[in-house]
Amino acid sequence: MFESNVGQARGSKHRVHRMVEALSEALLLVFGNPGFIVSMAGGALAGLIVGILPGFGTMLAMSLFLPFAFKMSPVTALPFLAALLAVSRTAGSVTSVLLGIPGESVNAASVVDGFPMTKKGEGSRAVGAGIFASGLGGLVTVILSLAIIPLVVPLVMMIRSADMVFLILVGIAFIGVLGRGTMIKGVVSGGIGLLLGFIGFQPMTGASRFTFDSVYLYSGLDLVAVAMGIFAIPEVVALFATGGTIARGAAGPTAMAGVLEGLKDIFRHWWLFLRSSAVGFYIGILPGIGGQAASWVAYGQAKAMSKHPDNFGKGAVEGVIAPESANNACLTGDLLCTLSLGIPGSAAMVLIIAAFYMVGLVPGPDMMTKNLPLSLSLILTTAVGNVLGVVICFFGASRLARIALVPARILMPVISVLIFVGAYAANQRFNDIVVAVVFGAVGLLMVRYGFNRPALLLGFIMAPLFERNVLVALQVGGPLFFVRPIALVAILAIVGLFAWEPVKGLFQRKRQVKRA
Amino acid sequence: MKKWLTVVTAVSLVLLGVIGSACAPKASQTIKPADFYAKNAVALQVGYTPGGGTDYLARIFATAWKEATGGDMVVENKPGGGGIEATNYAFSAKPDGLTLAIHPVANDLLQWLFKNPGIQYQYNKVQFIGFFLDETQVLAVGVGSPHAKKSLDEFRKVDGLKLGSGAASGNQAVGSSLSIELLGLKNAKIVFGIGGGTADLGLALAKGEVDAAVNIVTSIKSQYPKFLNVALMNLDTKRSPYWPEVPAVTEVVKLTPEQQDLLKTYLYFRPGKAVWANPGVPADRIEFLRRTFDRIMELDSFKQQIKTRWPVVVPPLTGEAIAKDVQALMSTPVDKFAQTIGKYLSVQKN
Numbered sequence: 054m055f056e057s058n059v060g061q062a063r064g065s066k067h068r069v070h071r072m073v074e075a076l077s078e079a080l081l082l083v084f085g086n087p088g089f090i091v092s093m094a095g096g097a098l099a100g101l102i103v104g105i106l107p108g109f110g111t112m113l114a115m116s117l118f119l120p121f122a123f124k125m126s127p128v129t130a131l132p133f134l135a136a137l138l139a140v141s142r143t144a145g146s147v148t149s150v151l152l153g154i155p156g157e158s159v160n161a162a163s164v165v166d167g168f169p170m171t172k173k174g175e176g177s178r179a180v181g182a183g184i185f186a187s188g189l190g191g192l193v194t195v196i197l198s199l200a201i202i203p204l205v206v207p208l209v210m211m212i213r214s215a216d217m218v219f220l221i222l223v224g225i226a227f228i229g230v231l232g233r234g235t236m237i238k239g240v241v242s243g244g245i246g247l248l249l250g251f252i253g254f255q256p257m258t259g260a261s262r263f264t265f266d267s268v269y270l271y272s273g274l275d276l277v278a279v280a281m282g283i284f285a286i287p288e289v290v291a292l293f294a295t296g297g298t299i300a301r302g303a304a305g306p307t308a309m310a311g312v313l314e315g316l317k318d319i320f321r322h323w324w325l326f327l328r329s330s331a332v333g334f335y336i337g338i339l340p341g342i343g344g345q346a347a348s349w350v351a352y353g354q355a356k357a358m359s360k361h362p363d364n365f366g367k368g369a370v371e372g373v374i375a376p377e378s379a380n381n382a383c384l385t386g387d388l389l390c391t392l393s394l395g396i397p398g399s400a401a402m403v404l405i406i407a408a409f410y411m412v413g414l415v416p417g418p419d420m421m422t423k424n425l426p427l428s429l430s431l432i433l434t435t436a437v438g439n440v441l442g443v444v445i446c447f448f449g450a451s452r453l454a455r456i457a458l459v460p461a462r463i464l465m466p467v468i469s470v471l472i473f474v475g476a477y478a479a480n481q482r483f484n485d486i487v488v489a490v491v492f493g494a495v496g497l498l499m500v501r502y503g504f505n506r507p508a509l510l511l512g513f514i515m516a517p518l519f520e521r522n523v524l525v526a527l528q529v530g531g532p533l534f535f536v537r538p539i540a541l542v543a544i545l546a547i548v549g550l551f552a553w554e555p556v557k558g559l560f561q562r563k564r565q566v567k568r569a
Numbered sequence: 570m571k572k573w574l575t576v577v578t579a580v581s582l583v584l585l586g587v588i589g590s591a592c593a594p595k596a597s598q599t600i601k602p603a604d605f606y607a608k609n610a611v612a613l614q615v616g617y618t619p620g621g622g623t624d625y626l627a628r629i630f631a632t633a634w635k636e637a638t639g640g641d642m643v644v645e646n647k648p649g650g651g652g653i654e655a656t657n658y659a660f661s662a663k664p665d666g667l668t669l670a671i672h673p674v675a676n677d678l679l680q681w682l683f684k685n686p687g688i689q690y691q692y693n694k695v696q697f698i699g700f701f702l703d704e705t706q707v708l709a710v711g712v713g714s715p716h717a718k719k720s721l722d723e724f725r726k727v728d729g730l731k732l733g734s735g736a737a738s739g740n741q742a743v744g745s746s747l748s749i750e751l752l753g754l755k756n757a758k759i760v761f762g763i764g765g766g767t768a769d770l771g772l773a774l775a776k777g778e779v780d781a782a783v784n785i786v787t788s789i790k791s792q793y794p795k796f797l798n799v800a801l802m803n804l805d806t807k808r809s810p811y812w813p814e815v816p817a818v819t820e821v822v823k824l825t826p827e828q829q830d831l832l833k834t835y836l837y838f839r840p841g842k843a844v845w846a847n848p849g850v851p852a853d854r855i856e857f858l859r860r861t862f863d864r865i866m867e868l869d870s871f872k873q874q875i876k877t878r879w880p881v882v883v884p885p886l887t888g889e890a891i892a893k894d895v896q897a898l899m900s901t902p903v904d905k906f907a908q909t910i911g912k913y914l915s916v917q918k919n
Contacts, residue, residue: 116619403620524762
């Protein structure tokens with residue numbers, strides 16, 4: 054019924070021919086047009102600056118660029134934005150691993166293992182793993198996306214609200230159960246994150262929850278402020294308390310050698326890399342979920358399937374590879390979904406859609422039919438952008454890695470300023486700084502008592518989507534809304550996650566008894 | 570002698586300064602509005618994140634402002650509270666005419682109707698500059714619905730229809746409630762919480778999770794025919810210029826006098842965007858702003874930029890006209906309307 058309403062190519066042979074034709078035109082557009090290349094390079098540079106500066110998010114940069122888009126043609130405005138998006142995520146990994154501050158919110162998961170690597174003197178290796186995983190993850194999924202364009206819409210249509218409820222819970226359970234600390238503390242952290250995410254208007258009744266009649270809280274707490282507070286402030290305090298430099302102990306390999314070691318790690322863990330990219334890509338296709346969830350879910354599955362899960366959280370390079378390959382892969386999926394459906398799948402895509410209007414294009418179902426070459430060129434631009442991002446960050450990485458050797462008395466004030474400016478920059482509200490400070494205190498307490506910060510953040514991020522889907526699923530399907538194949542499989546996965554540790558412990562004890 | 574001279578000179582200068590500043594006329598008396606706005610940047614507050622319809626219109630205005638006045642206009646996004654934060658901010662800004670707001674009239678009025686405690690503005694006191702891109706709402710059926718191919722008469726006979734909507738206190742919800750009332754849909758219910766925007770609603774319609782939806786014409790039309798099969802009626806007494814093929818509700822349904830009153834009250838909640846300044850801004854600056862925005866609407870560059878998103882642009886209303894409408898609504902009793910519409914909404918009464 055869905056397809057019958059959209060213009061269809063007759064026969065698969067015709068479709069393949071049309072795709073090849075459009076791809077050739079797209080390649081010509083990307084590589085044969087100097088304006089396109091210059092614009093892409095400009096976007097890549099802007100993405101580097103935006104990604105490296107924590108809190109100065111991609112959304113802010115894109116909205117600053119929008120007025121200029123009016124005066125530009127599609128072949129200059131759109132590649133600038135696509136490259137900016139791609140490179141900012143790659144560059145964001147640098148700040149995450151070297152300073153423990155997420156450069157972009159999608160890079161928050163890389164802090165968990167990336168920053169401990171820096172403390173161990175492996176900062177350049179962590180940077181190398183991050184930037185190459187990010188760039189290659191985006192590149193590999195561009196190739197994948199070109200192959201699965203016809204499947205995107207059916208994949209999206211397959212997932213209903215009821216399924217989304219349990220898929221989200223699987224993601225939170227992954228992090229809660231498999232993260233640091235005990236399972237109970239992980240689950241509690243995830244639950245608290247969900248509760249914090251419910252602050253604001255209730256989507257169904259319009260009632261305001263936990264807002265204390267403050268207009269600021271009507272739309273809930275700001276993600277950037279919470280993320281900065283939970284992750285970045287405790288690291289600054291720890292730096293202040295311990296003094297010295299971020300990197301402790303041995304200096305580790307030279308910076309360039311370390312970066313290349315990080316690249317080699319990706320080939321050593323090639324299956325993890327491909328798996329995480331696939332996870333990120335699929336999550337990107339599903340509208341509304343976003344890169345933050347993709348990177349955390351990828352992290353969770355990396356730990357779940359690792360032979361050495363206890364190394365995670367202490368500086369395991371897999372803990373950097375997984376989220377970084379997922380976050381750029383997610384962008385490719387997001388872009389593909391937006392172009393296929395003609396509707397934005399995330400906040401960043403809303404701006405891309407706005408840019409379409411500004412340059413005189415009308416986004417919609419025709420993007421993958423009448424405007425297929427331009428749509429494909431945008432997807433290719435993210436691939437080229439990823440490569441550019443890797444190249445730019447690679448040459449800067451060895452110098453940037455030396456940040457880990459800067460004394461705390463110099464670094465700490467700089468980082469503190471970046472945190473507060475970052476918290477303010479997103480919405481220009483002073484209250485966001487207050488929130489960052491409050492959550493800084495929360496983060497310190499969580500570190501002190503062994504609670505799981507990633508689980509809290511993921512719960513917070515997913516809360517609005519979770520609640521919306523629960524409400525819709527209940528209204529549409531009634532109390533038995535979960536009786537659907539995908540939902541039931543997700544429920545089994547959650548039960549399995551909770552049962553895993555106790556069952557594993559039981560088998561281990563039995564084996565010990567037998568040996569004895 | 571020298572000492573005395575110095576003291577006298579200093580005291581005289583101070584006195585002259587004090588007298589001078591006391592006598593200085595108010596800014597609007599000495600500086601013409603045209604010069605004032607050429608030299609000072611205007612901040613246009615938008616209560617949503619960048620990229621949406623209101624933000625897009627604001628940015629087009631900002632670009633055209635330079636051409637029209639020689640001065641600068643900056644768009645400031647202040648998302649929060651469904652736009653309340655930006656409205657509160659603009660209402661309490663310094664009344665010098667340099668802070669304006671652009672916001673759908675319906676949203677601000679609905680907050681007043683449902684007595685949202687977060688409101689710190691008095692909507693009947695704002696000084697409207699103009700009202701742009703007025704649209705009505707359309708009821709449309711999704712491709713995923715089993716009733717997608719039905720005519721309006723057949724659709725009205727269906728028991729238990731589900732209409733998708735965003736927040737319970739939003740314009741979509743009110744339009745959905747009105748549709749249920751006017752069409753007499755049996756056991757119909759509104760499924761709230763769909764949307765972060767048109768994207769979620771479009772997907773819910775395509776997946777068949779909801780049967781139909783009410784939304785502004787341009788949003789609904791952008792989803793046709795991928796997510797929507799047919800638009801059944803326009804919630805107005807006349808057809809929309811954006812989609813003239815869709816009949817008005819008065820053409821397809823014979824309304825009772827009570828239903829006509831409901832429709833009349835509903836039409837005051839216009840989804841179009843009003844630009845306004847806060848109370849206290851001098852009259853000459855308000856007049857200048859009104860004339861400038863009218864002039865902007867006539868600029869070729871503006872017309873070209875706006876037509877990609879709004880192919881049909883209805884003539885704007887003047888500031889005075891929209892102010893009259895708002896005053897008229899806020900001075901009439903709307904309890905019956907709120908009660909009738911509210912029974913489909915689970916809005917917390919404050």
